[in-house]
Amino acid sequence: MKKIARLSxxxxxxxxxxxxxxxxxxxxxxxxxxIQPVYREIGxxxxxxxxxxxxxxxxxxxxxxxxxxPYDEDAGIVIARAAGPAGELTVDVTSGSTFDPNTIRxxxxxxLRRPKWARSDQNRGASIDGDDALSFVRAIRDAKAVSWSxxxxxSRVPLRGLAAVLIVVDEAQGRIGNVTALGRPGPRSxxxxxxxxxxxxxxxxPTPGPLxxxxxxxxxxxxxxxxxxxxxxxxxxxxxxxxxxxxxxxxAIVLLACGRFAYQTSVLAFIVARGDPGDARLLILPDPLPxxxxxxxSRGEYxxxxxxxxxxxxxxxxxxxxxxxxxxxQEWTYDGTGFRLxxxxxxxxxxxxxxxxxxxxxxxxxxMSEDKSGTMSSPR
Numbered sequence: 001m002k003k004i005a006r007l008s009x010x011x012x013x014x015x016x017x018x019x020x021x022x023x024x025x026x027x028x029x030x031x032x033x034x035i036q037p038v039y040r041e042i043g044x045x046x047x048x049x050x051x052x053x054x055x056x057x058x059x060x061x062x063x064x065x066x067x068x069x070p071y072d073e074d075a076g077i078v079i080a081r082a083a084g085p086a087g088e089l090t091v092d093v094t095s096g097s098t099f100d101p102n103t104i105r106x107x108x109x110x111x112l113r114r115p116k117w118a119r120s121d122q123n124r125g126a127s128i129d130g131d132d133a134l135s136f137v138r139a140i141r142d143a144k145a146v147s148w149s150x151x152x153x154x155s156r157v158p159l160r161g162l163a164a165v166l167i168v169v170d171e172a173q174g175r176i177g178n179v180t181a182l183g184r185p186g187p188r189s190x191x192x193x194x195x196x197x198x199x200x201x202x203x204x205x206p207t208p209g210p211l212x213x214x215x216x217x218x219x220x221x222x223x224x225x226x227x228x229x230x231x232x233x234x235x236x237x238x239x240x241x242x243x244x245x246x247x248x249x250x251x252a253i254v255l256l257a258c259g260r261f262a263y264q265t266s267v268l269a270f271i272v273a274r275g276d277p278g279d280a281r282l283l284i285l286p287d288p289l290p291x292x293x294x295x296x297x298s299r300g301e302y303x304x305x306x307x308x309x310x311x312x313x314x315x316x317x318x319x320x321x322x323x324x325x326x327x328x329x330q331e332w333t334y335d336g337t338g339f340r341l342x343x344x345x346x347x348x349x350x351x352x353x354x355x356x357x358x359x360x361x362x363x364x365x366x367x368m369s370e371d372k373s374g375t376m377s378s379p380r
Contacts, residue, residue: 035197084194107143113135203340215239242254323350326349
């Protein structure tokens with residue numbers, strides 16, 4: 001019970017605190033240097049912009065405010081905006097049953113401009129882009145609700161918080177006061193919009209030689225790490241879920257099965273000398289969120305932790321609840337000397353599709369190159 005309570009607390013803490021638009025009061029940036037991601041929840045909406053200025057706004061009902069959409073809990077609207085002066089704008093509407101997008105109303109009235117919706121998902125979804133999307137978003141900006149008729153019931157999506165969310169998008173993309181802005185347009189030219197930013201490059205370390213007898217190696221580490229396993233209250237069966245993979249010429253990464261919960265498991269991750277399984281240390285990777293658990297008992301433990309020796313990626317996947325409609329996922333790529341953050345997705349509020357969490361940080365992963373002398377160099 002102690003273990004479940006501690007991990008539940010760690011996950012709930014990570015899901016409870018917002019990601020700031022800047023580094024905030026922390027002494028270190030929340031993410032690597034560059035454009036800092038944005039994540040905010042306002043009213044019944046959330047907004048996320050990544051480190052390349054791509055943004056997404058989603059309707060996700062705030063459970064704390066009661067059921068304001070009683071007819072269709074699967075109803076949703078997602079507004080996505082690419083970066084740059086010509087950044088593509090799309091609007092996707094989804095429903096739990098088939099519906100006719102031509103019945104979509106804004107505050108119970110048909111929109112002045114009738115969009116040409118493209119249907120999808122066996123008529124349970126519809127989307128628009130370009131000028132249709134821009135006109136629609138500006139029309140709903142100050143409205144109270146969007147509604148439509150379905151095959152079995154009607155749907156209603158409240159717009160509380162949307163106006164503020166659209167301004168967050170405009171600010172993140174440098175659109176305030178220009179003709180492309182969603183929340184606060186103005187007369188300035190689209191060319192005043194901040195440009196798109198390429199994702200930073202993360203080097204993928206060279207492929208090391210194979211590890212001799214990986215199962216036996218992992219078993220040796222487990223025998224020698226009894227104190228660490230006990231400190232983390234690990235209760236999974238020994239050997240089931242353990243793994244050992246080569247990391248570089250002198251070290252291996254070993255994952256030992258640890259926690260067992262209602263719908264997820266955890267592992268302890270170790271960096272181990274290939275020639276000495278007793279020379280092991282916990283792999284402690286910094287969480288970009290300032291809400292990372294600080295208790296020593298949680299350090300080095302990862303929810304659904306996995307290592308892919310082909311891509312050189314270590315990642316974890318933490319669901320906020322069983323249906324995976326909220327949570328976070330991180331990936332770190334080994335560059336030959338250490339693990340670098342290469343991907344981060346997050347949705348703190350529960351709602352929407354399983355695993356469909358906004359991206360806050362993305363990179364381009366490229367293999368290290370080798371020159372004619374055999375020396376490895378980082379990609380440019």
